[in-house]
Amino acid sequence: QVQLVQSGAEVQRPGASVKVSCKTSGYTFTANYLHWVRQAPGQGPEWLGWINPNIGATVYGQQFQGRVSITVDTSLRSTFMELRSLRSDDTAVYYCAREGLDGTVPLDHWGQGTLVTVSS
Amino acid sequence: DIQMTQSPSSLSASVGDRVTITCRASQNIHTYLHWYQQKPGKAPNLLIFGASNLQTGVPSRFSGSGSGTDFTLTITSLQPEDFATYYCQHSYSAPRTFGQGTKLE
Numbered sequence: 025q026v027q028l029v030q031s032g033a034e035v036q037r038p039g040a041s042v043k044v045s046c047k048t049s050g051y052t053f054t055a056n057y058l059h060w061v062r063q064a065p066g067q068g069p070e071w072l073g074w075i076n077p078n079i080g081a082t083v084y085g086q087q088f089q090g091r092v093s094i095t096v097d098t099s100l101r102s103t104f105m106e107l108r109s110l111r112s113d114d115t116a117v118y119y120c121a122r123e124g125l126d127g128t129v130p131l132d133h134w135g136q137g138t139l140v141t142v143s144s
Numbered sequence: 145d146i147q148m149t150q151s152p153s154s155l156s157a158s159v160g161d162r163v164t165i166t167c168r169a170s171q172n173i174h175t176y177l178h179w180y181q182q183k184p185g186k187a188p189n190l191l192i193f194g195a196s197n198l199q200t201g202v203p204s205r206f207s208g209s210g211s212g213t214d215f216t217l218t219i220t221s222l223q224p225e226d227f228a229t230y231y232c233q234h235s236y237s238a239p240r241t242f243g244q245g246t247k248l249e
Contacts, residue, residue, distance in 0.1 A: 059240070061188075068231060069188060071240040085239040086145075119187055129235045130178040130193035137187055 026050040028120050028135035035141045036110050043106040044138045046120030054078040057123040058103045059131055060094055062116040070116075074123065075103060110142045146170050146234055150243035157222055157248060165217045165246045167232035172212050176236035179208055179217045182245075183228045191230075192217060222248075 031045040046058070060072040073084035075094045082094050093106045103120055117137040124132035147170040157163050167177065175195035180188035190199045192208035195215055205220045219226055232243040 068245045069233070069242045071233075071238075071242065074238075074240075083238045121187075124190075124193065126193055126197070128176050128178070128194035130190050130199075131180075131188075131233070132190050132193070132199065134187035134189070 026122065026133045028122060028133055030118075030120060030135040030138045033139040033141070035143065038110055038112060038142055038144055040110050040142075041106060041108040042110060042140050043104055044118050044120075044140070045102055045104050046135050047100065047102045048122070049101065051122075053098060053101045056125065057129070058094075058096070059121045059123060060092075060103075060105045060118065061121055061131070062118045063137075064113070064116040067116075069119075072105065072118075077103070107140075110140075112142050114140065115142045116140060145239055146173060146236060146241055148232055148234060148241050148243040150230075150232055150246050152246060153244065154247045154249060159222055159224055161222045162218065162220045163222060163248065164219075165230055165248075167210075167215045167217070167243050169213045169215075169234055169236075173234045173236040175211050176234050177208075177210065177215050178233050178235065179206075180231045180233065181226075181228045182231065188231060219248075 027049045059074045061069045063069045075082045077096045095104045120135040121131040122133040123129045149168045177195045179192040182188045196208045229245045229247045
C-alpha cells in the first residue's frame with residue numbers, strides 16, 4: 025500500500041533552517057507529483073508547493089518564494105522540504121502529500137506530519 | 145490567488161443528522177475541488193475528489209456536488225466518527241488554497 029513516512033519533530037532557532045524528509049513506498053515514485061502543506065496550531069492547511077519527481081521541476085507558493093526548496097532523491101524514493109530564515113510564525117506541522125492521478129489531481133495520500141517549532 | 149470560503153465555520157449536530165457544508169471559490173474552478181476530513185493530531189484524509197467522486201474506502205453517506213464556484217459536502221446520517229474538521233481545497237491552479245475549515249461538533 026502507498027505510504028509516506030516523514031522525519032521526526034524539529035526545534036529550531038529564529039533565523040535557522042530546517043529540512044524535513046518524506047520517504048515514500050508502494051507506488052511508482054516518478055508517476056505522481058509530491059506536495060508540501062503546513063498547518064499552524066489551530067489553523068487551516070497552507071500549501072507550500074509541489075515537485076515533479078520525474079524531472080525535479082517545482083512550483084512554490086508566492087509567500088514562500090526564496091525561502092523554501094523542495095527536492096527529491098529518486099534513489100531514496102524521498103522528497104525533502106527545506107525552509108530557511110525561520111520565524112516564530114513558521115511553527116507548524118509540515119505534511120508531504122502525494123498527488124493522485126485523477127485528472128483533478130487531489131492529494132490522495134499524506135505523511136503523518138512533522139512538527140517544526142521555531143523558538144529562541 | 146483563488147480564495148476558498150467555507151461556511152459555516154462550526155456546526156453543531158447530532159448522531160443521525162444530515163449536514164451540509166458549503167465552499168465557494170473566488171473564481172471558476174470547474175470541478176477541481178476536493179474535500180478532506182481531519183481529526184485532531186492526524187493528517188487530512190481525502191473524502192471527495194473532483195467535486196463529486198467518492199474516494200475509495202469512504203462511506204457512501206458522504207457526497208459532494210457543485211461546479212464552477214459553489215460546492216457542497218453532505219453527510220447523511222451522521223456517525224460518531226464523523227465529528228471532525230472538514231476542509232475544501234482547489235487544484236485548478238497554484239497556489240492550491242484550502243478553505244478555513246468547518247468544525248463539526
